[in-house]
Amino acid sequence: LLSFIPQVKAASSEDPFPNISFKLFSEFINLNFSSNITLATVLTVLFSLMNNTDILNLHARAKNPGLDDEYSASTNGWIKALAIAIQTHLNAKINSDLEDTQLFNSSENPSILGSTKISVISKKLDRMISLLELDPYTRNTKILEPLKPISMNEIEPVLLICPARITCSTLKKECTGRALHINTHERDRTQVTLIKGIKSYENAQIVSGYCTKCKAIYYADHKSLTFGSDLEDSQRNPNVSSKDRLTFNKAKYLKIGQNIWADRLFTNMVVNSVYHFHASTAAYTEFWNYTFSNGEENDHPPISRLQVWKAFIHETTRQISVSMNKTLVMPDGLSIQQITTEAYKVLGQNGIIGNALHHSCNECTHNYKATADYITADDNAAVAGIDENRTVPLLRQDADNTELENIIDNEMEIDYSLESKVKMVVIDGIVMGPTHSWLRQLRRRNNPPHDQPNNETQEPDNYFTAPRFYCVETICAPCGVVIAWTKFVKSEGAAQIMDFLEDVYPTQESRPSYVCIDKACVVLKYLINSHNWNIWKTSTRFVVDSYHYINHRVTDYLCRIYCNPSPLNGSAPNLVVVERDVHGNQHYKRAFNTQACEQLNAWLGGFQSILNRMTVDNFNWTLHALLFIHTQRVIQKQYKRLNQNMQTQLPGQQINEDEVEANGVEIDRVD
Secondary structure (H helix, E strand, C coil), X not given: CHHHCCCCCCCCCCECCCCCCHHHHHHHHHHHXXXXXXXXXXXXXXXXXXXXXXXXXXXXXXXXXXXXCCCCCCCCHHHHHHXXXXXXHHHHHCCCCXXXXXXXXXXXXXXXXXXXXXXXXXXXXXXXXHHCCCCCECCCCCECCCCCCECCHHHCCCCEECCCCCECCCCCHHHCCCECEECCCHHHCEEEEEEXXXXXXXXXXXXXXXXXXXXXXXXXXXXXXXXXXXXXXXXXXXXXXXXXXXXXXXXXXXXXXXXXXXXXXXXXXXXXXXXXXXXXXXXXXHHHHHHHCCCCCCCCCCCCHXXXXXXXXXXXXXXXXXXXXXXXXXXXXXXXXXXXXXXXXXXXXXXXXXXHHHCCECCCEEECCCCCCCCCCCCCCCECCCCCCCCCCCCCCCCECCCCCCCCCCCCCCCCCCCCEEEEEEEEEECCCCECCHHHHHHHCCCXXXXXXXXXXXXXXXXXXXXXXXXXXXXXXXXXXXXXXXXXXXXCCHHHHHHHHHHHCCCHHHXXXXXXXXXXXXXXXXXXXXXXXXXXXXXXXXXXCHHHHHHHCCCEHHHHHHCCCCECCCCCHHHEEEEECCCCCEEEEECCXXXXXXXXXXXXXXXXXXXXXXXXXXXXXXXXXXXXXXXXXHHHHHHHHHHHHHHHHCCCCCCXXXXXXXXXXXXXXXX
């Protein structure tokens, strides 16, 4: 009965790899090519044929005429085009003006052959095609079927995922330089799927090693050892496991699933897709599976969203660890959620972005000027770049005219030595954030532990907390480098802003000269009313960004007088710089980009729908990783741009990092 059911079998989309003996292939090479031909050249010719089956089909059709007015041409234009491409490629590899002669045997002199060289190579390629049985025509010039792409499955390599280190790295004398012994018995070797770039390899094997002295076990992506045997006291995490896990920052392969590993090219693609395309891990998973796993023969096995998420976590933790010159140490056996939480505790620095705190470049740091280059008669509330040749709006009659004590006319100009640097940071928030764990708060209530007396004076929890954090607040340099970030729970108030600033800049020496924020006047009033202005006024001034200042100056006296981001009259010489127009006339322009945070938020807003759905720990690490990568790339672009400018001025000279730093970009070195 089953024999009457129609059956359909999909035709293979690839032809098998040529099945000839190595002896026959070797004899052909010795007979037709130079005795000094290298293995690389032989493989170049072989795989050039394998990967150009369309050219081989066209060549075969030209050799086998099918009409009366056609003629056979074994050295036609199609095979000559391939011969020219191969010879050009080989000539380029020897890096000289000489010609590669490996495709000619001892009886052939390329210098004598002249213009017939390509024809000679073409005939050899034609004979090689016949040897490999890559001709779709029979001897009777009947076409069987055009060649399909040649399958490379039969020559796929056997891959072992093993430690890249060859000696033990434990900080013990007896372990220094000690060779690693294999730790995986043949019966215990696990077969997994390995993704290299965009290709998957089945049946890769996991092999680990161990040190005979300290018993540390080495895997491809981490080292596992008895708790504390290789760590300083400050590095130890005594809570969870008796085993420590030390991640290898430069590991070639990373484990992203129970039976699936990936190389760093794949994990970098995940990170770059999330960063550049604002893609969620779910979106990347669908992209990968629809592109490479359509259920056809020889397709890649599909991957899951969790595996893509693990790839993102493992890659970003290593990128940040390398930049910070740290090794991430965690208890062994943690879940991916626990790894994410632990990574932020160790590498997150409470939202401070690596070495960006000390970043300096000519866009965010200038030399101090005690006096303006020239003084104009413009209104004190006029803004450079906006109010040239126009009347500045007056303060409205209903404006807040409060004149706070301890503020004098010249109080808003910093007083530094001439050798000092003037630095600005910009602060702003964007409304986004993860949800609160409000259920946990309800369960806590006000019940004391069973072994402690009830404390009647203890303040009860607020059971009506908003279900989501109010906003993410960032501190940026005017050049776009992100310095730090934090979450505000209920509002973007002046008190929260000052707490954030004090966490990032705990000492007077570390504070910036100017803090630009859209509500600087509110922050300034808060500082004065809370009697904290005397602490900050010796180092820092607060200004409103240019976009918001033009509205504030007509409604708030304090903002109009003291928070101008770039006074057009030169009353704040460190907030403006002098330029000349095409006619040679001097004019002021803003010294700093006060819209840096607005520009950052425009990019960061693309992640809002993704980040808002995360748990707090996942939100913390994902946002920190994205801002960290963003900062590193801004610095890299500065370095590249400055390097190009210096190369233009000094062509042919190698630019080193010290010269770049001397010209305004501080390089974040990893020692």
